[in-house]
Amino acid sequence: MKNLICTIALFPTLLLAQVGQRSFEALVRNERKRPEISKVVLKDLISNDSFEGEHFKIVQGKSDKAITFDAEPAILLKAATVYYHLSIARDYFLTKVKSDYVANLPQLIIRLEHTNQFSELGHFANDNLEPQFNNALTIPAGKGLSSRGVKPWGNEIWFRPSKRIHLRDLKTNGLQNREFTVLMAGFRNQVHMQSLQRFLAVSVLAVTQDGAPSPLALENFIRTVGSSLIMEAGYQFIDPITKAVSRKWYSLDTAMIPEIIYHEYSHIALSDHFVLSHSTPIIEGMADFFAGKIANSPKLAMHIKKYNTYNGKNANKKKDYLIQFEMNEYANTDFVFGLLWELRKILGEELGDAFMFELRKKLTTNSSIRKDLIEGILNTCDEVCDVPFIDKMKMMKALNLRGI
Amino acid sequence: MGNFLKNLIILLFLIGPSAFAAQGVDLSNDREGQTYYSSRRDKRSIAKALKIVDGSIIESLYDETLLDITPQNICAPVLMKSLQDKLRKRSQKFDEFEGIILHLRTQNKFDDTVARILLLMNEMISTKLYLPKKRKDLFYPDKKTLQEALETIAEFERRSKDTCFDEAYRNLYGEIFKFNKNLKSIHFESIFFEAFEQKLISYDTYYRIEQARVNKLEKFSLGLKSHYRKVQAIRTQFPLRDREERSKFVTHKDNNLKLSRRQKLFEQYSDIQIMLMAQVIKKLRTRLEAPKAEILIYDRSNEIETITLDPMERFRLAVKLLRREMTLLSTNTFFAGRTPQYIDLMVAAFETGIIPASELDELASLQEIWSPKKTFWEKAQVWVRTFSTVATIALPPPYGFIPALAVVVIEMTAGKKNNTKDDPTVLF
Numbered sequence: 072m073k074n075l076i077c078t079i080a081l082f083p084t085l086l087l088a089q090v091g092q093r094s095f096e097a098l099v100r101n102e103r104k105r106p107e108i109s110k111v112v113l114k115d116l117i118s119n120d121s122f123e124g125e126h127f128k129i130v131q132g133k134s135d136k137a138i139t140f141d142a143e144p145a146i147l148l149k150a151a152t153v154y155y156h157l158s159i160a161r162d163y164f165l166t167k168v169k170s171d172y173v174a175n176l177p178q179l180i181i182r183l184e185h186t187n188q189f190s191e192l193g194h195f196a197n198d199n200l201e202p203q204f205n206n207a208l209t210i211p212a213g214k215g216l217s218s219r220g221v222k223p224w225g226n227e228i229w230f231r232p233s234k235r236i237h238l239r240d241l242k243t244n245g246l247q248n249r250e251f252t253v254l255m256a257g258f259r260n261q262v263h264m265q266s267l268q269r270f271l272a273v274s275v276l277a278v279t280q281d282g283a284p285s286p287l288a289l290e291n292f293i294r295t296v297g298s299s300l301i302m303e304a305g306y307q308f309i310d311p312i313t314k315a316v317s318r319k320w321y322s323l324d325t326a327m328i329p330e331i332i333y334h335e336y337s338h339i340a341l342s343d344h345f346v347l348s349h350s351t352p353i354i355e356g357m358a359d360f361f362a363g364k365i366a367n368s369p370k371l372a373m374h375i376k377k378y379n380t381y382n383g384k385n386a387n388k389k390k391d392y393l394i395q396f397e398m399n400e401y402a403n404t405d406f407v408f409g410l411l412w413e414l415r416k417i418l419g420e421e422l423g424d425a426f427m428f429e430l431r432k433k434l435t436t437n438s439s440i441r442k443d444l445i446e447g448i449l450n451t452c453d454e455v456c457d458v459p460f461i462d463k464m465k466m467m468k469a470l471n472l473r474g475i
Numbered sequence: 476m477g478n479f480l481k482n483l484i485i486l487l488f489l490i491g492p493s494a495f496a497a498q499g500v501d502l503s504n505d506r507e508g509q510t511y512y513s514s515r516r517d518k519r520s521i522a523k524a525l526k527i528v529d530g531s532i533i534e535s536l537y538d539e540t541l542l543d544i545t546p547q548n549i550c551a552p553v554l555m556k557s558l559q560d561k562l563r564k565r566s567q568k569f570d571e572f573e574g575i576i577l578h579l580r581t582q583n584k585f586d587d588t589v590a591r592i593l594l595l596m597n598e599m600i601s602t603k604l605y606l607p608k609k610r611k612d613l614f615y616p617d618k619k620t621l622q623e624a625l626e627t628i629a630e631f632e633r634r635s636k637d638t639c640f641d642e643a644y645r646n647l648y649g650e651i652f653k654f655n656k657n658l659k660s661i662h663f664e665s666i667f668f669e670a671f672e673q674k675l676i677s678y679d680t681y682y683r684i685e686q687a688r689v690n691k692l693e694k695f696s697l698g699l700k701s702h703y704r705k706v707q708a709i710r711t712q713f714p715l716r717d718r719e720e721r722s723k724f725v726t727h728k729d730n731n732l733k734l735s736r737r738q739k740l741f742e743q744y745s746d747i748q749i750m751l752m753a754q755v756i757k758k759l760r761t762r763l764e765a766p767k768a769e770i771l772i773y774d775r776s777n778e779i780e781t782i783t784l785d786p787m788e789r790f791r792l793a794v795k796l797l798r799r800e801m802t803l804l805s806t807n808t809f810f811a812g813r814t815p816q817y818i819d820l821m822v823a824a825f826e827t828g829i830i831p832a833s834e835l836d837e838l839a840s841l842q843e844i845w846s847p848k849k850t851f852w853e854k855a856q857v858w859v860r861t862f863s864t865v866a867t868i869a870l871p872p873p874y875g876f877i878p879a880l881a882v883v884v885i886e887m888t889a890g891k892k893n894n895t896k897d898d899p900t901v902l903f
Binding site: 265 | 760763764785786787790791833834837838840841843844863876878879880882883886898900
């Protein structure tokens with residue numbers, strides 16, 4: 072009888088100890104920042120048969136039930152990857168920047184393979200609307216619509232399924248193409264200028280030296296005009312040539328890319344000041360910065376071609392300011408990310424993280440880069456920096472070089 | 476009790492003036508960090524001097540020397556001679572005065588500018604000459620100049636009685652030079668010789684002005700008294716808030732002169748100029764810290780528009796206004812057309828205590844905004860362009876594209892500086 076009572080008393084504790092953490096295979100970055108499938112331990116699980124933890128619940132599509140451990144291997148890998156990296160991101164905000172907001176967040180619902188558009192009233196937009204792929208988003212909490220049976224919901228992260236899409240169907244801002252076009256234009260001008268120089272040099276030789284061939288002689292003519300003609304032809308047909316030789320298909324499996332998971336969780340962690348209403352350069356740049364910090368890399372979503380044919384983001388690539396970066400259409404360029412990353416280097420590792428986390432208090436989702444972000448940076452420095460005047464001077468010099 | 480009070484009053488009367496007398500002049504260094512004189516040679520000189528006389532003795536002898544000096548009679552040759560005499564009393568053959576001066580500098584008994592003046596005096600006093608020269612070896616100026624110069628020298632001993640020798644010599648040199656702007660040192664040599672031969676000056680004076688000429692004393696415009704007065708004037712107008720604050724920035728070598736930045740400041744600018752320069756940096760700092768800047772537009776009677784500047788526009792406006800004020804300084808009567816360099820302004824601002832030492836480097840680097848340093852690739856660009864022109868003609872087809880490609884690649888690598896002047900969306 073005594074043994075039975077002891078067993079009954081200890082059973083829940085033993086059960087919890089088993090359920091609390093469990094090993095799964097997940098996609099992680101190795102020391103060289105390359106992707107690899109590796110065994111990881113998922114912690115804080117409260118279910119012994121599904122991906123339901125104290126802080127995260129991983130569900131599929133519109134379901135409210137957590138994905139079970141006996142799901143098919145592909146979805147199991149995704150669920151484990153997402154759960155594992157979300158835990159890392161949460162730990163970062165708790166330990167590094169000591170976020171009280173994150174510490175008190177309720178359980179977060181994470182939806183995988185979810186194609187429905189978001190509706191502010193109905194949570195999920197109607198299934199008839201165009202399904203969404205190759206993307207991830209963080210949605211704000213909603214009050215629900217009791218008259219239509221829509222229950223209230225909290226902040227959620229949605230990972231869309233991956234789908235191969237032809238590039239011609241993809242809407243891009245064309246910034247990278249523009250860079251390439253500028254490069255080609257420079258090359259073209261240079262070749263034409265050199266052809267002219269060569270023509271003039273040969274003409275002078277023909278006039279001043281007996282026996283020197285005329286600039287209009289066939290060999291000279293081919294040499295001089297030939298390269299210009301080839302260059303001009305190449306330049307005029309640059310678009311069809313680029314299309315012919317470049318990649319044609321695009322796909323992005325957001326749930327399998329650690330930095331995208333960090334990015335989305337950063338939106339949640341910063342949502343005490345940034346309303347999750349729409350995508351803006353500031354909100355995306357801030358989330359990119361913390362994703363980079365959690366990943367400990369200035370490169371996001373790069374070198375992971377199996378799941379991503381997208382170019383990723385690189386904070387080390389110094390971009391000069393363009394007024395277009397203020398527009399929401401350009402929210403996902405890496406300008407703000409690169410800028411914040413550079414400022415963090417100026418401030419130093421230790422101060423940099425705390426600084427950027429404090430910075431959110433000075434900004435809103437709709438803040439502008441040129442005015443609000445810079446003003447916010449300077450005001451934050453007044454409060455956080457050890458020697459504000461000196462640090463502000465350093466930052467302003469760096470910002471000036473970016474042409475802001 | 477009455478007697479006690481009487482004695483106390485008498486004691487105070489006695490102590491008061493003696494305390495003041497003991498104070499003499501204070502030349503101690505209150506601004507410079509590591510000394511400009513910190514080369515191996517300088518350290519060797521100090522070591523040599525300290526081998527002969529203990530450092531604490533040197534310092535006490537210097538303090539003793541200063542007791543005889545007042546703000547009215549402060550004079551480098553007198554100070555140096557007095558110190559030399561005291562040291563020679565201790566050690567007859569002592570001649571390591573350079574090391575003594577440098578040691579006293581390291582102990583902050585005075586700053587680099589005083590050290591420079593004393594080093595020059597020491598060199599001058601120590602110069603051995605064989606005089607008088609022979610007339611046949613000398614080069615004379617024209618007769619008129621010679622005559623006018625001799626008349627001026629005749630007054631030298633009388634006029635220099637109450638003046639410091641180095642100051643008197645500079646005045647003499649300046650006056651003679653006014654007669655003929657083409658005079659060279661060799662002409663002065665003959666003029667001094669002739670003055671001695673005609674007994675217009677004593678052998679001692681002849682010897683000393685020859686020492687000064689040989690050591691080009693006329694080229695150093697700053698005397699000890701003048702330096703002391705400049706520092707005192709600045710400290711009176713701008714009392715130092717932090718007397719312990721020192722800066723290494725001001726003792727860095729100036730880019731164009733064999734002087735430290737602070738030595739250059741005192742050598743080339745008056746106290747009023749220094750104060751005016753400091754005010755420019757004071758304004759710059761205030762503008763850089765300003766949380767808001769606006770442009771107000773009026774019609775004939777009312778304000779019709781307010782344009783608020785963005786943070787970086789404020790920053791660039793502050794830099795633009797700095798450059799404007801630097802140029803405007805040259806139109807100030809006190810500057811007589813001379814435009815001070817930005818680094819001079821920084822040193823002046825530190826000297827007056829307007830900006831702390833910690834901010835000097837950062838503020839000084841603002842200069843990069845209007846005169847940026849060229850990177851390696853920007854310098855390489857010039858050479859690549861030059862060689863690509865030659866290569867265009869020399870390289871046979873189909874390799875003609877290589878130089879063109881090299882130019883494009885290096886242009887992309889060097890990167891174009893983003894020029895906000897071309898951006899219509901910003902005001903500054």
